[in-house]
Amino acid sequence: MHMMDTPLTIAQILRRARDFFPKNEIVSRLQDGIFRYTYNDLYDRVLRLSGVMADLGVERGDKIATLAWNDHRHLEAYFAMPVMGAVIHTVNIRLAPEQIVYILNHAEDKVLLFDETLLPLVEGIRPYLQTVKAFVMMTGKNAGDFSATSIQPLYFYEELLAKRAPHDSLPNDIHENDPCGMCYTSATTGNPKGVVYTHRAMFLHSLASGLADTLALSETDVILPFVPMFHVNAWGLPFSATMFGSKQVLPGPMPTPQVLLELYEQEKVTLSAGVPTVWLGILQLLDQHPGKYDTSSIRGLVSGGAPAPKGMIKAFKERHHIDIFQAYGMTETAPLALASRLKPRLAETLDNEQKLDYAAMQGLLVPGLEMQIVNEQGEVPWDGETIGELLLRGPWIAGEYYRDSRTESTFVDGWLHTGDMVTVNEEGYIRIVDRAKDLVKSGGEWISSVDIENALMAHPAVLEAAVIGVAHPKWQERPLAFVVLKESEKGKVSKQNIIDFITPQFAKWWLPDDVVFLDAIPKTSVGKFLKRSLREDFAKHYQD
Ligand code: AMP
Numbered sequence: 001m002h003m004m005d006t007p008l009t010i011a012q013i014l015r016r017a018r019d020f021f022p023k024n025e026i027v028s029r030l031q032d033g034i035f036r037y038t039y040n041d042l043y044d045r046v047l048r049l050s051g052v053m054a055d056l057g058v059e060r061g062d063k064i065a066t067l068a069w070n071d072h073r074h075l076e077a078y079f080a081m082p083v084m085g086a087v088i089h090t091v092n093i094r095l096a097p098e099q100i101v102y103i104l105n106h107a108e109d110k111v112l113l114f115d116e117t118l119l120p121l122v123e124g125i126r127p128y129l130q131t132v133k134a135f136v137m138m139t140g141k142n143a144g145d146f147s148a149t150s151i152q153p154l155y156f157y158e159e160l161l162a163k164r165a166p167h168d169s170l171p172n173d174i175h176e177n178d179p180c181g182m183c184y185t186s187a188t189t190g191n192p193k194g195v196v197y198t199h200r201a202m203f204l205h206s207l208a209s210g211l212a213d214t215l216a217l218s219e220t221d222v223i224l225p226f227v228p229m230f231h232v233n234a235w236g237l238p239f240s241a242t243m244f245g246s247k248q249v250l251p252g253p254m255p256t257p258q259v260l261l262e263l264y265e266q267e268k269v270t271l272s273a274g275v276p277t278v279w280l281g282i283l284q285l286l287d288q289h290p291g292k293y294d295t296s297s298i299r300g301l302v303s304g305g306a307p308a309p310k311g312m313i314k315a316f317k318e319r320h321h322i323d324i325f326q327a328y329g330m331t332e333t334a335p336l337a338l339a340s341r342l343k344p345r346l347a348e349t350l351d352n353e354q355k356l357d358y359a360a361m362q363g364l365l366v367p368g369l370e371m372q373i374v375n376e377q378g379e380v381p382w383d384g385e386t387i388g389e390l391l392l393r394g395p396w397i398a399g400e401y402y403r404d405s406r407t408e409s410t411f412v413d414g415w416l417h418t419g420d421m422v423t424v425n426e427e428g429y430i431r432i433v434d435r436a437k438d439l440v441k442s443g444g445e446w447i448s449s450v451d452i453e454n455a456l457m458a459h460p461a462v463l464e465a466a467v468i469g470v471a472h473p474k475w476q477e478r479p480l481a482f483v484v485l486k487e488s489e490k491g492k493v494s495k496q497n498i499i500d501f502i503t504p505q506f507a508k509w510w511l512p513d514d515v516v517f518l519d520a521i522p523k524t525s526v527g528k529f530l531k532r533s534l535r536e537d538f539a540k541h542y543q544d
Contacts, residue, residue: 007176008203010082013243018043021219021245027267028072029252029259031117035072039245042076047166049080054167056111056134056155060085063182065109065132067093067100067118070229070250073138073157077113078229078238082180082199085171089182090230093118094525095192101128102191103184106403113138113157117253119149126151136160176200182402183232185331186525188437188532194402195331197233201396205334206240208366208396214339215271215302215325221246222267222297226260226274227305231526232335235273235304235327257281261293268297275305275527279324280312280457280464284486286320300325304335306528307432307450310360311458317356328362328432332416334396337369338362338430346427360454361431362422369394372415373424384425387433387446391415438531440469440479447479447510449531455502456481461489462498466521466529467512472542480541481512482534484520513542 017024022040029035058064064081066088068074074090081088089107091100093115100121104112108131114122116139126135135151140158180199184192210217217223223241225234225248233239241248249267251259260282263269279301286293301316304327316322329335340363342355350358365371373380373388380388397416400407410417421433433439433448440447449467456465464484469477485493495515503511516538522530 009174009176009199010180013239014079017242017245024245025247026072027249031253044166045161046076046079048161048164049076050084051164051167052160058086058110062110063087063089063107064111065089065091065104067091067114068138069115069253070225071252072250074229075238083170085174087179087182092230092525097125099192101125105130107182123151181233183331193404193406195398196402201334202239205236205396206243208368209236209240209336210244213341214366217244217246219245221270224249224263224269224272226272226278232331235335237273257285264298265294270297270299273302276303276308277527279303283315295322298322302327304328309454309457310356313359314356326362332398333392336366337392339366361429364428373422382424382426384423387421387423390418390420390422441477443475452479455505459501461485461493464521466531468531468534470538470541478542479512480538481515482518482521483515484518
């Protein structure tokens with residue numbers, strides 16, 4: 001043995017926070033106000049929760065589901081399950097109840113922890129759950145407040161924690177490749193697919209998030225994950241922020257752009273993370289109320305989950321002096337896989353517009369991972385033009401879907417096939433051209449819906465835009481654009497004006513044949529544009 005083979009575990013992350021950052025703060029927005037405590041308090045309560053779970057019969061390898069918003073109790077569950085060798089399975093509260101039932105039964109979850117606000121949801125699914133043996137409501141209230149509920153056996157979080165001493169015999173032989181977390185991701189067709197995360201994967205992913213050229217997380221940061229803790233572990237931030245002792249601000253139930261901006265100001269947030277639709281909402285509010293919110297503490301807004309439009313990045317920078325850091329990943333990649341930071345040589349030589357082009361790319365491969373970009377001819381040249389599918393492998397990339405036959409088509413010869421069509425330029429920067437399924441195929445040629453959306457969202461009157469391919473009698477498919485105008489611009493802008501605005505940027509055959517004005521673009525359960533529903537509703541648009 002040349003070097004020691006010590007395990008990388010979640011327990012180490014937690015102990016580090018207790019030992020080195022005991023006084024650093026965690027702020028949690030609850031229904032009835034703001035709650036604050038420290039990493040020292042977190043440690044104590046995590047061990048109590050582990051004890052409570054042991055009392056409820058939870059054993060190593062068991063899966064414990066959560067249906068919860070981002071708050072301190074959810075953070076406690078993130079650590080309490082892994083340190084006792086169990087698995088925290090965060091479930092997306094916005095899915096249809098039938099899908100939630102499928103997910104809990106498929107994962108065979110033993111206990112369900114849920115927020116008080118989600119009681120009606122849990123009551124609805126309770127009769128269909130086959131494996132859940134105990135229900136814990138994450139609340140300070142107790143049985144007297146909920147005498148009408150039929151859920152059995154039902155326990156109350158604060159009551160349980162107050163009565164239980166910290167677990168004093170946690171296992172010390174947890175292997176780094178043991179499971180510690182689980183998350184399901186929606187599939188285009190069929191049921192959601194499960195990904196199981198290991199201690200080692202989460203540990204290395206946290207380290208990678210601290211690198212100066214990725215997210216540069218550190219103790220100096222105040223981190224607000226808008227991204228839900230049920231969407232790829234809030235992009236790993238609860239683990240990485242704890243590893244580095246960063247102050248965490250958890251925005252609680254149903255946070256709005258206004259809530260976020262108030263928390264940024266009050267808590268001096270430096271870094272916040274979410275999908276582009278959230279940033280579009282924040283941008284609109286900042287534009288409507290110039291000078292109202294102090295955002296000077298922010299060093300960056302991490303945008304991932306969908307392409308960050310260049311126009312949005314530009315507007316934040318020029319009008320509000322806020323940097324958008326683009327990052328790319330997926331449930332299967334834990335998620336951080338690409339991060340967009342400008343190489344110093346490029347920063348010196350490029351003009352502002354070129355720098356924005358780079359900021360709108362998904363960026364460079366994160367150290368520790370490997371990639372291939374392939375099309376029918378093999379690996380594509382690094383020319384920024386040739387399109388291929390992105391394949392990834394590495395210590396925090398999933399190797400399979402949990403008990404799912406779809407594993408075979410996605411994980412091939414040791415590589416994850418992402419389904420994302422990309423180009424890579426001579427500097428190694430990757431640009432997502434489209435999801436494979438979203439590319440528009442017109443007369444045998446590909447059109448990038450992302451490129452057209454980007455151009456549309458740069459129009460000063462446009463709030464949101466989405467483009468889909470619609471069946472066409474002559475061209476197989478033609479692009480159709482959907483546009484949501486800003487409140488103040490409604491009724492003032494014509495279809496032709498929109499098309500004229502983007503015409504200089506594209507070959508004529510790329511231009512959408514029609515523009516449909518909507519009040520809102522339908523969104524997925526994690527806030528991305530829901531193109532599937534547009535495709536269904538407008539399938540015959542070019543045939544009528
Ligand atoms: P999910 O598993 O829900 O996080 O979805 C993962 C998918 O989101 C990826 O396969 C991409 O298609 C898309 N995605 C994530 N980050 C980005 C990004 N920065 N730019 C463009 N698409 C992204």
